[in-house]
Amino acid sequence: MSVHNPMAHDSARLHVTGAARYVDDIPTPQGCLHLAFALSPVARGRIRAMDLAAMKGAEGVVAVFVAADLPFANDVSPSVHDEPLLATDRVHYMGQPVALVVADSHLSARKAARLLQIEVEAEPPILSIEDALAAESFFEDGPRVWAKGDAKAALGQAKHRLQGEITIGGQEHFYLEGQAALALPQEGGDMVIHSSTQHPTEIQHKVADALGLPMHGVRVECRRMGGGFGGKESQGNALAVACAVAARQTGRACKMRYDRDDDMIITGKRHDFRISYDVGFDDQGQIEAVRFTQITRGGWAQDLTAPVADRAMLHADNAYLLPHAEITSLRLKTNMQSATAFRGFGGPQGVLGIERVMDHIAHDLGLDPALVRRRNYYAAPHKASRAGLANTTPYGMEVRDFLLHEMTDQLLSDCDYAGRRAEIAVRNETSPILKRGIAFCPVKFGISFTLTHLNQAGALVHLYQDGSIMMNHGGTEMGQGLFQKLAQVAASRFGVAVDQVKITATDTAKVPNTSATAASSGSDLNGMAVLAACDAIRTRMAEFLGQGAEVRFANGRVTWGDKDISFAEAVAACYQARVGLSATGFYKTPDLSWDRAAGQGRPFFYFAHGAAVSEVVIDTLTGENRILRADILHDVGASLNPALDRGQVEGGYVQGAGWLTTEELVWDDRGHLRTHAPSTYKIPACSDRPAIFNVALVDGENPEATIYRSKAVGEPPFMLGISAFLALSHAISACGTGYPNLDAPATPERILAAIARVRS
Amino acid sequence: MTQVKLSVNGKEMSAEVEGRTLLVEVLRDKLGLTGTHVGCDTSQCGACTVHVNGRSMKSCSVLALDVAGAEVTTIEGMANPDGSLSVIQAAFKEHHGLQCGFCTPGMVMTAAALLKENPKPSEAEVRAYLEGNICRCTGYHNIVKAILAASGQDVAAIAAE
Numbered sequence A: 001m002s003v004h005n006p007m008a009h010d011s012a013r014l015h016v017t018g019a020a021r022y023v024d025d026i027p028t029p030q031g032c033l034h035l036a037f038a039l040s041p042v043a044r045g046r047i048r049a050m051d052l053a054a055m056k057g058a059e060g061v062v063a064v065f066v067a068a069d070l071p072f073a074n075d076v077s078p079s080v081h082d083e084p085l086l087a088t089d090r091v092h093y094m095g096q097p098v099a100l101v102v103a104d105s106h107l108s109a110r111k112a113a114r115l116l117q118i119e120v121e122a123e124p125p126i127l128s129i130e131d132a133l134a135a136e137s138f139f140e141d142g143p144r145v146w147a148k149g150d151a152k153a154a155l156g157q158a159k160h161r162l163q164g165e166i167t168i169g170g171q172e173h174f175y176l177e178g179q180a181a182l183a184l185p186q187e188g189g190d191m192v193i194h195s196s197t198q199h200p201t202e203i204q205h206k207v208a209d210a211l212g213l214p215m216h217g218v219r220v221e222c223r224r225m226g227g228g229f230g231g232k233e234s235q236g237n238a239l240a241v242a243c244a245v246a247a248r249q250t251g252r253a254c255k256m257r258y259d260r261d262d263d264m265i266i267t268g269k270r271h272d273f274r275i276s277y278d279v280g281f282d283d284q285g286q287i288e289a290v291r292f293t294q295i296t297r298g299g300w301a302q303d304l305t306a307p308v309a310d311r312a313m314l315h316a317d318n319a320y321l322l323p324h325a326e327i328t329s330l331r332l333k334t335n336m337q338s339a340t341a342f343r344g345f346g347g348p349q350g351v352l353g354i355e356r357v358m359d360h361i362a363h364d365l366g367l368d369p370a371l372v373r374r375r376n377y378y379a380a381p382h383k384a385s386r387a388g389l390a391n392t393t394p395y396g397m398e399v400r401d402f403l404l405h406e407m408t409d410q411l412l413s414d415c416d417y418a419g420r421r422a423e424i425a426v427r428n429e430t431s432p433i434l435k436r437g438i439a440f441c442p443v444k445f446g447i448s449f450t451l452t453h454l455n456q457a458g459a460l461v462h463l464y465q466d467g468s469i470m471m472n473h474g475g476t477e478m479g480q481g482l483f484q485k486l487a488q489v490a491a492s493r494f495g496v497a498v499d500q501v502k503i504t505a506t507d508t509a510k511v512p513n514t515s516a517t518a519a520s521s522g523s524d525l526n527g528m529a530v531l532a533a534c535d536a537i538r539t540r541m542a543e544f545l546g547q548g549a550e551v552r553f554a555n556g557r558v559t560w561g562d563k564d565i566s567f568a569e570a571v572a573a574c575y576q577a578r579v580g581l582s583a584t585g586f587y588k589t590p591d592l593s594w595d596r597a598a599g600q601g602r603p604f605f606y607f608a609h610g611a612a613v614s615e616v617v618i619d620t621l622t623g624e625n626r627i628l629r630a631d632i633l634h635d636v637g638a639s640l641n642p643a644l645d646r647g648q649v650e651g652g653y654v655q656g657a658g659w660l661t662t663e664e665l666v667w668d669d670r671g672h673l674r675t676h677a678p679s680t681y682k683i684p685a686c687s688d689r690p691a692i693f694n695v696a697l698v699d700g701e702n703p704e705a706t707i708y709r710s711k712a713v714g715e716p717p718f719m720l721g722i723s724a725f726l727a728l729s730h731a732i733s734a735c736g737t738g739y740p741n742l743d744a745p746a747t748p749e750r751i752l753a754a755i756a757r758v759r760s
Numbered sequence B: 001m002t003q004v005k006l007s008v009n010g011k012e013m014s015a016e017v018e019g020r021t022l023l024v025e026v027l028r029d030k031l032g033l034t035g036t037h038v039g040c041d042t043s044q045c046g047a048c049t050v051h052v053n054g055r056s057m058k059s060c061s062v063l064a065l066d067v068a069g070a071e072v073t074t075i076e077g078m079a080n081p082d083g084s085l086s087v088i089q090a091a092f093k094e095h096h097g098l099q100c101g102f103c104t105p106g107m108v109m110t111a112a113a114l115l116k117e118n119p120k121p122s123e124a125e126v127r128a129y130l131e132g133n134i135c136r137c138t139g140y141h142n143i144v145k146a147i148l149a150a151s152g153q154d155v156a157a158i159a160a161e
Ligand code: FES
Pocket: B037, B038, B039, B040, B041, B042, B043, B044, B045, B046, B047, B048, B049, B058, B059, B060, B061
């Protein structure tokens, strides 16, 4: 069977030969036009006048559109219709598209876009958390509060109590392939779109609205993305809609790709957070009660801020049983890029909040933080939880599959955490400048979309007369290896080699009404849909061939009774006998119930777990730092493809560590993003990767009936990078007696500031 | 417009260019060699790396006219003449040195340049040489492993698992 095998990514050969096509590589028809946006130069204000003459007269320009020129909906919002493609009377952030240039080349379009003459009656932008709180600039109707027990009362009775606060920066996706779309006008006004998107159905929907067409008039295709990470869940809408409108108006193919600067200036990023806490605990470091206030800046439009902030709340417990908890969430509207989905979707910020609390408690009591964490864990299956508490999350979901006790034991012993921690303490005594730190971080991450209706997927499978298989499903490929995994599933169902399965581009005409490939759910949802489609065909074949006898599909053969024929012969026989050889498959995640208003229910099908230990060294004179070693143990259930899953774990860790160390977004006081290129925004480079990097997967099975008992893997490992941040905090704490109160990202400047704090 | 002649992957080619036309534009837009990717437009990500007269260069930052007459090798020219994968390409595939693949052509070109200069690099040398190539997906682990494997070294012993 091909499932569970560490096969190479299906496109590996195409990638290493340069033959894999991304949107910008697709051959375009003659006369294809190129698009660029002209951007708002101010962060907030009323547009008084725009003079487009210079743009229109620029070399190569075919047309310029402003909001009033758009034929139908001027809306690219994925949620509450608050995001026009082109600004109408007001601008809301520096970099907001206000006009669309259509020209004969990418360069002409970009050059002309710079010629915009715009007069804006500028108003003071709302940028900081303080600005937004003072102006009461909120999304939704104010704070959201979810609670378990009575945190306030329990805090009053706790033996120990601590308060603190952590500021957590956002993150630029930096998918290596920038946003891109191509629109090809069809007969009768229909439109075909190629988009680098995690959400083809959303693109279809938005383009249909923008063209005044029913959804069946628009077909969206995506073969692959050059990275997505959440940044292509909604942020591709603007390019696709712009191309579609321009293609409709000019009758020509239209293509748009953001160059890197535009991409960083226009598109949304990870939500930054400020999390404050008030925690009560006993002598053992066991939490009695905790209250969190999570404040996040959502930028100018709502986009996905509500579900992102919800997920941060839902991960405020991470791996810990909190007897009393109260989580308050404030979603601020600010004059910045509209923050959006990013791997983990708020979960990492919520997890970092409670991990800071654990670290703070351990420091306060002088205990090993790993010990404090373990003492606060949820109970393992069939074990009693501490003090007989119900093993439930703050949102009332029973934790039935908690694996972290065993995983923690194994990881800490495999990497000799205790020995190394003791050695570091000794070494730090005699090393005045360089200080080392080590930290352990567990991760428990909830799998499912919290918007319950999104937990559905479809697939379409055809067998051709020659026995070759074509597979299509609603998921998109962004490098995670989804297509390869699902081809392995299809091949396993028919008992054939995986190269007999053709993987095709995600296409809204083949599988409709798809959810975004997000929330780590790609293989869980689409895998089951592919399985259902394959099994529907297999059942028909078996009924015809076996006539009641049991029919087996294995090793490229189909066998029943004393019959043994090749798969291709079996398919040919079924075709001759007029057996239908094509089927759709559908899947919806069972067992979900979620009352968002009350913050109660079972929003997740199951949890995925991970554990990491990082060791770092800091230079206390400069704040420079390095990750020396990382050890990871991660739970992917029964992996569909361990090689691809390990890749997700390794990449996730490095990306997570980058978020909390080198990746700093800086806006100036006019709301101008000053870090809008890789020259100023630093994602991890090859030399930043830890010198020793041990990654192991837990050998297990998902107790829930997922596709071949595997678990989702896209997002959970991202949070393993938190261990690097905690290790930095540990190294800093070797400089004095105070608590470092380190903020993220832990840039050299912040590390130096924290060193000064612990010394004073 | 000026005519520029180049030998690309062993074939003589020519294209009409302006003074400002970049090598990557000639390769992608005029010659249809879209395996050379543009990731940052500003000489920082390495996705556009090609070889010019045997040296690796970031083609987004080279004017086509400046390399007139040069021999250029792109990712499309890296496979063996019979179409089979070169040792480096095969190692990237086998050791999973790619996810989304967007950085891969540049990584392969840089790796080839490294192994030409230094056929048996240490792990630290590989990492230092890849400074100018960004990968957002893999965390680099498997890329380093692939390059070490391509150099004929035992990766199990060098790269921690
Ligand atoms: S595109 Fe040339 S280095 Fe990034």
